[in-house]
Structure formats: structure tokens, C-alpha cells
Amino acid sequence: MLRAFLALVKLSFLEAVRRQILHVMVLLSMVVIAIAGTVTFFDLGVQVKIVKDTGMVMILLAGSLSMVFLMSGALFHDIEGRLVYPVLARPISRAMYLLARYAGALGAVSLGMTLMSATLLALLWVHLHYVSAMAITAIAFTYLEVALVGALALLLSTLFTPAMTVALTLFVYLLGSLKMGYLQHLAERNTGLAKWVITAVSAVLPNMEAFRLKDALVHDLSVPTGYLLLAAVYGVAYAGLCVLLSIWRFHRREV
Amino acid sequence: MVSSATKLGHLTAKSAVFSAASAMPCTSGEGQPIRKEENLSQGITAMQAQWAIETRDLTKTFILRKQFHTAVHNLNLTVADGETVGFLGANGAGKTTTIKMLLDFIAPTRGQAWLYGIPSSEPAARRVVGYMPEQPYFPRYLTPGELMYAHAALAGVPPRETKLRVEIALEMARADSFAHRPIGKLSKGMTQRVALAQALVGNPHLLILDEPASGLDPVARVEMRSVLQALKEQGKTIFLSSHHLGEVELICDRVAIIHQGHLLAYGTPEELTQQTDRFVLVAEGAAPQTERNLRSLCSSLRRDGTQLVGVTDERGVYDAIALLREHGARLVSVSQQRETLEEVFLRIVANAPTTQPASKAA
Ligand SMILES: Nc1ncnc2c1ncn2[C@@H]1O[C@H](COP(=O)(O)OP(=O)(O)OP(=O)(O)O)[C@@H](O)[C@H]1O
Ligand SMILES: [Mg+2]
Numbered sequence: 001m002l003r004a005f006l007a008l009v010k011l012s013f014l015e016a017v018r019r020q021i022l023h024v025m026v027l028l029s030m031v032v033i034a035i036a037g038t039v040t041f042f043d044l045g046v047q048v049k050i051v052k053d054t055g056m057v058m059i060l061l062a063g064s065l066s067m068v069f070l071m072s073g074a075l076f077h078d079i080e081g082r083l084v085y086p087v088l089a090r091p092i093s094r095a096m097y098l099l100a101r102y103a104g105a106l107g108a109v110s111l112g113m114t115l116m117s118a119t120l121l122a123l124l125w126v127h128l129h130y131v132s133a134m135a136i137t138a139i140a141f142t143y144l145e146v147a148l149v150g151a152l153a154l155l156l157s158t159l160f161t162p163a164m165t166v167a168l169t170l171f172v173y174l175l176g177s178l179k180m181g182y183l184q185h186l187a188e189r190n191t192g193l194a195k196w197v198i199t200a201v202s203a204v205l206p207n208m209e210a211f212r213l214k215d216a217l218v219h220d221l222s223v224p225t226g227y228l229l230l231a232a233v234y235g236v237a238y239a240g241l242c243v244l245l246s247i248w249r250f251h252r253r254e255v
Numbered sequence: 256m257v258s259s260a261t262k263l264g265h266l267t268a269k270s271a272v273f274s275a276a277s278a279m280p281c282t283s284g285e286g287q288p289i290r291k292e293e294n295l296s297q298g299i300t301a302m303q304a305q306w307a308i309e310t311r312d313l314t315k316t317f318i319l320r321k322q323f324h325t326a327v328h329n330l331n332l333t334v335a336d337g338e339t340v341g342f343l344g345a346n347g348a349g350k351t352t353t354i355k356m357l358l359d360f361i362a363p364t365r366g367q368a369w370l371y372g373i374p375s376s377e378p379a380a381r382r383v384v385g386y387m388p389e390q391p392y393f394p395r396y397l398t399p400g401e402l403m404y405a406h407a408a409l410a411g412v413p414p415r416e417t418k419l420r421v422e423i424a425l426e427m428a429r430a431d432s433f434a435h436r437p438i439g440k441l442s443k444g445m446t447q448r449v450a451l452a453q454a455l456v457g458n459p460h461l462l463i464l465d466e467p468a469s470g471l472d473p474v475a476r477v478e479m480r481s482v483l484q485a486l487k488e489q490g491k492t493i494f495l496s497s498h499h500l501g502e503v504e505l506i507c508d509r510v511a512i513i514h515q516g517h518l519l520a521y522g523t524p525e526e527l528t529q530q531t532d533r534f535v536l537v538a539e540g541a542a543p544q545t546e547r548n549l550r551s552l553c554s555s556l557r558r559d560g561t562q563l564v565g566v567t568d569e570r571g572v573y574d575a576i577a578l579l580r581e582h583g584a585r586l587v588s589v590s591q592q593r594e595t596l597e598e599v600f601l602r603i604v605a606n607a608p609t610t611q612p613a614s615k616a617a
Binding site: 003004006007008010011014015018081082083085086087088089090091092093252254255 | 355358359360361362378379380381382386390391392394396397404405406408409410411414450453
């Protein structure tokens, strides 16, 4: 059972690591991070802030975009390309297939993110001669955010075509990023049904801001452990729910 | 046996192979209906486990552009363990749709299917299955070898047996010579062999093959047949769809004919084929004059070494025998020809009631 799952994850991983989009994203980000870290600024403090800021943004951007593109076409590509048949004819459940598809792609993107993170951490080490726990934590939460976006793309891909899935995922992702500052403000300002709808929408949308520890990292602020724990549980639960819903959608899908 | 029969002409050769096939131990032929009745009286569970494949009222209705289209109608089919069954039908007859329901790629609209007694909707039903899709596709960047390892793991082959299983499967399917080339760089026929190897890697009890020989050249077709023959001799249950009737005829114990989603006939080739009023007559030592006279009595006459092989009707046989005796030529054999499966297929399909046009969806 586990062996079958791992074999499927490996197939999905191998497919994903070969994708050009991942190569381009990772390479571009590494170049940008490297430039931010090597161009000399007048002040070390500013330089470190810029490296942290650029690095975190690049890891998140490249990770999320590759994950969205990989996940949104995965099922479609497998079904339209008739690649699912030999696999689904095996004694495995659809749930296992879907989970493995997700895990393999996430693994490939994580590998790319690890390369970018290593670049960032190496540059920080060059400048500061130490790497803070906060840097590691902030990067870890970026992985979580990318996992969540991937799960969202997976869910939407069970409902829509790849292009539509990319568009919708990015849409929800951006709305989810606005949420804290904007939607709650809107909800406060409205009453009745409008307030109710806005509250419901903001509850359903993923709160992406919750995982963004970049500012804390840049400004060397500390974040309470309780908050980190809560954010981690929220991210895992949200992603888990998306995957569960995708499994439910895919369970009786005709292929 | 086959080679001597070949001398009697192509058609009789096939019927000779039929009888050879139906004499095989794994054939259930006439025994089956009785077994089925026994099972029915014993209750459903015993009956289900009896069959490698069983479908009951299996039906699939697609909705296309607001029209109902029933691709498979109330299919009741049983395949015994160890049997080789050919699933014959024209393009669009519903073969692939049936197979997709057996493997739970699509859900039946009505009815149910079991593989070795396990409902097809459960993944466990596919534990003993090796499947070869029609027009197989695999990840292009993998090599057949890598693919085999992945599928061995998916099929639950124990790790220490994997290497051996992979080698055996690649060799049986004759895919070992290109096992290290990316699948994307293989020809269609090579990919087909990879698909067969993939189906075999788990050492499955039950092979479900959707047009295994499509896209193969004549040599590869014969090779595929001999692989299937070998698998059959190992006692595997084989369910193969095809519209290449010659192939099916040569290796199948039973043949199911499906037409527009309806099962029209199911039986051994012997049960399905009828005697024709054609006779094949073989003679030796005929002088040129005798040959000329014989030609006027036969619908076809050809020379095969020293022998003459003629095809004629019942009346012609008596005249020809008299002629041969009169001219001192030797009569080697006379045999009545059976229909070929192709003729059976065409006859059955031609007599089938035409189905109603698709009805409007609500
Ligand atoms: N997903 C689908 N949606 C709608 N109709 C379908 C679908 N799949 C198959 N059909 C229809 O069902 C019928 C049977 O198709 P099926 O693929 O089972 O035929 P087949 O016997 O395998 O034919 P072939 O020998 O050409 O492979 C056809 O009329 C086909 O158009
Ligand atoms: Mg077909």
C-alpha cells in the first residue's frame, strides 16, 4: 500500500521536476536573489533588509506560480493524455492517486524552493555570519502557503479546465491576500445581508496573510509561538480540506 | 495437426484449431450452463466467486448533447477462471465501455460487475488484473524499465521479486531490447509491447486486453498471438476485445459478440459456427484432363504440391468423387467446411434487430 503510494508519488515528482516552468521560475528567482545579495548598498542594514525582502517574495512567487501551473493541468493532462488508464487499473483508490499526484508535484516545487531558500540563507550568512530561527520559520511558512495554493488549484482543477483553474486560483489567491486589510474593513462598514455575505466570503477565502512572516523577518520582530501554531494548523487544515474535497470530486469522475 | 490441416485449406485449418482449442482443459464449453445453475441454487456469493468476470445487467447510458445514448445494454456475461474469451464487436459496439466499467473507470448506469467475486467498484477487485488499454500512452520521459518498476510496486509485487518480474514481463512482451530507451522515442508497435509488459508485470491472474493487436504489423501480430497462447497455457484468464476476427478465432475458448451495446451471441467458436454446404475435397495423382474436368465441378480449385484442393457443394462432391474414381485419381479427403468467425459475425450482426434511435434526455 505504502509502496504503491510512493511509486505514484515518484512518478508525479519525476513528471513535475521535468517541467520547464519550474526550471525557469527557480532559476530566475535564484538570479534575482543573488543580485539583491551581491549588489553593494551603502548600508549593511539596508542590504540585509533588501535581501530578506526580495528573497522571501521570490520564493513565494516562484513557488506559488509553479505549483499553480503544475497542479492546475495535472489531472487534465493525465486524463486527456490517456495516462491514467494503466495507473487506475491497479488496485489503488482514486484518493491515493490524487494524493500522490499532489504530493509529487509539491515535492518537486519544494525542491525548487529549497534551492532558492539555500541561496537566500547563504547570502544572509555571508552578510550576517548567522542565520536566525526566524528566517527558517518564515521560509517554512512559505512552503505551507505554497502547499495550500497547490491544494486549492487541485480542487479547482477537478471543476474547471486548466486555464480556468489557473485564473481562478490566482484570483482567489489574490483576494485571500487582500482579505485581512480589506474584507474585514468592508464587513465592518456594511450591515445586514451585505455584511453577512462579506463575512462569509472572508471566512471561505484562504487567509494568505496569516502565513506571511516576511515583514517580521525584515524588521527583526518576534512572532508569538501561539500564533505560529495556530497559523500552521489553519494552513494544514485548509489545504487538507481542499484535498479532501478534490478526492470527493474525483472519486466518481468518469475517465 | 495444424500443419496437416492447413493442406485442407485455410478455412478448415481454422476449424481444426477450434477443436484443438475447445479440447483444452481450461475450456468450460458445455459444462458451463450446468455449473451456473448449480451456483444459482447455492446462492449469489458462491456464484460470484466462481467467475473471473461476471456482469449482471451491466448498462451504460451516456448523455451526449441532451440525447441518451446507451452504449451497453443489460450485459450479462461470465468468464470462467482460466478461460480465454474474445469480445468481438464493430467500432462503437461498446467493447471499451464495458471494459471501462469492469475496471471502474466509469460507473455503470445500471447493473453491476464483479472480478473474482469482488464488486468492480472496489480497488481490491483489480488486485489480480493486468490491463492493456487500447491506444496505450505512458509518460514519455520514462524508460520501459522504469515504468515496469513503478507498475510492479503498484501491482503489489514484493520488492525482492520485482527485478525478476520486470525482466520476465519485458521478455515475454519482447520489449527487453528497448527497455532503456525513453518511451517517447518508441514506435507505436513498441509502445504496444510496453503496454503488454506493463500488464504482465504483476503476474496477474486475469488479463483484460483492449485490442491488444491493433496497430501491429503482421509479424508482431503473430508474436502477440503466441504470447497470448503461452499465457493461456499458463492458465491465465484472458478477456480480450478485438475486431480482428482471425486472431480471436485462433486463441479463444469462447467468443462474445456485442453489437450496438447488445450481447448477441456467446459461446465456443464451435457452438457459434455452423456447418456450411461447402465441402473441401483433396485429391492426388490427377492427370491434366482430370484436373480440367474437376475444375468445372468446383467453385475453386488449386494445386498444393502434388495435391489438388477443390471447394464444391454437396452435389459437386458426388460428381467429383465419381470423376476421380473414373480417372484413377486418388481421393485423399473430403471435409465439410464450417463458417469462419467472420461469417458468423456478419450473419449474427445482419440478423440483429436494429435498435431504436437515441431518445431525448429529459
Ligand atoms: N464518454 C463518452 N461519452 C459519450 N459517448 C461515449 C463515451 N464513450 C463512448 N461513447 C459511445 O459509446 C459507444 C461505444 O463506444 P466504445 O468505445 O465502447 O466502442 P468500442 O466497441 O470500443 O469501439 P472500437 O472498436 O472503435 O474501439 C460509441 O457510440 C461511443 O460514441
Ligand atoms: Mg474500443
